[in-house]
Amino acid sequence: MDKVCPGAAEAVADIPDGASLAVGGFGLSGIPAVLIRALYDQGATGLRVVSNNCGVDGQGLGVLLGAGRIARVTGSYVGENREFARQYLSGELEVELVPQGTLAERLRAGGAGIPAFYTPAGVGTQVANGGLPWRYAPDGSVALSSPAKEIRTFQDRRYVLEHGITTDFALVRAWRGDRHGNLVFRKAAANFNPLAAMAGRITVAEVEELVEPGELDPDEVQLPGIYVQRVVELTAGQADFKQIEKRTVRA
Template sequence: MVVGGFGLCGVPHALITAVEELGIDELEVYSNNCGVDDYGLGILLSARRIRRVTASYVGENKEFARQYLAGELEVELTPQGTLAERMRAGGVGIPAFYTPAGVGTPVADGGMPWRYAPDGTPAILSPAKETREFGGRRYVLEEAISADVALVRADIGDTEGNLVFDQSALNFNPLAAMSGRLTIAEVGTLVEPGRIDPASVHLPGIFVDRIVQTGAQEGRIEKRTTRTTETTERTAP
């Protein structure tokens, strides 16, 4: 299952909650990150519904880090741009591609712990990947992502599946939608065909199979940082 969103922005929270309520488990998830402990994919993690995650970073999800380090979860960390391109490639029918990202590191050479044993030793290590030289530079071969189901969140959609994303929620959502064999989109506002200016469509309906209107989404902040400001009193001369 491939899931759109970045941090807590553009996360299809309603669809993720529906998956949790259905009791589906043993999920293999592709997403930029895994939400936080009580929101987004963090809900499925806490319910022990996810078997394997391919993501760019652990983020602010403490349960994600705990399960990974305890040997309860298999995790493949991949460069963020590579993950995005793997999704796009899966959507346009490209089986694999070469990229310079990760060459000369464990990403290409192998040896990254995908799963730990309960005693903290690596149980499954990433394999070495094919590399090749083009124009005097080394590149690593990365395979496309093509998932059974994709879940995405859009601001506006029409009944034909054409989607408009809200500003930075554009992030991974279109790429995730492209890489799913069955793509389900939750939208804040659902309109009739023709109500969306064709030039404003971010993702055409050809990539969307199901659409659900969920209304406005609660805004969440992944990590809030504040500081106390000092005020200086000014006196008249």
């Protein structure tokens, strides 16, 4: 039951080229930065990433992206990452853009064993009708576009069928965790972390504070250890290092 790994390098050592990864975080909030850096050092390439976005240039998933290690991204927006936009528009990167709430539910559904579900989000748009550019050709034309999805009507309202997402691995960050993998997330850093953790067949969690089994109040646990296979305890410096995507101060 003790799921603690000696370090981040050991925790990601078996992630192969071409693996699919669900990665928690939103921008730079709650990202598993230590695990991402360890995966960069490990060298895996051709990765297929499912995450709300791809970090920023040189930070978070942007580290892997800038090194050309990511082949496909399923996410909600390109965000502030210029390299992400450049690779997508130049045809170097395949990108499936998904409405944010739909992406969250697809991850949750995959983790809960639900193969698909109907949602009204995206009905009447290219999300449902198909034609969203997934990959561009070098000349700027669309090389690969999204297919049309099944539409059904329930109680006079149209819904589109979306499929649950499961991935080979998941990388997440938690505020506190115990040796059994039970996790607690802090405030906005919860974001996509619990959902990504649910979707991974092998989930690796970096935790800012590691406690012994029984120290966490069961009512406080936001993700039970059944979803977590490996736990990495961060050093004090790693836990304290949190970057801000956009700093806003008074004049």
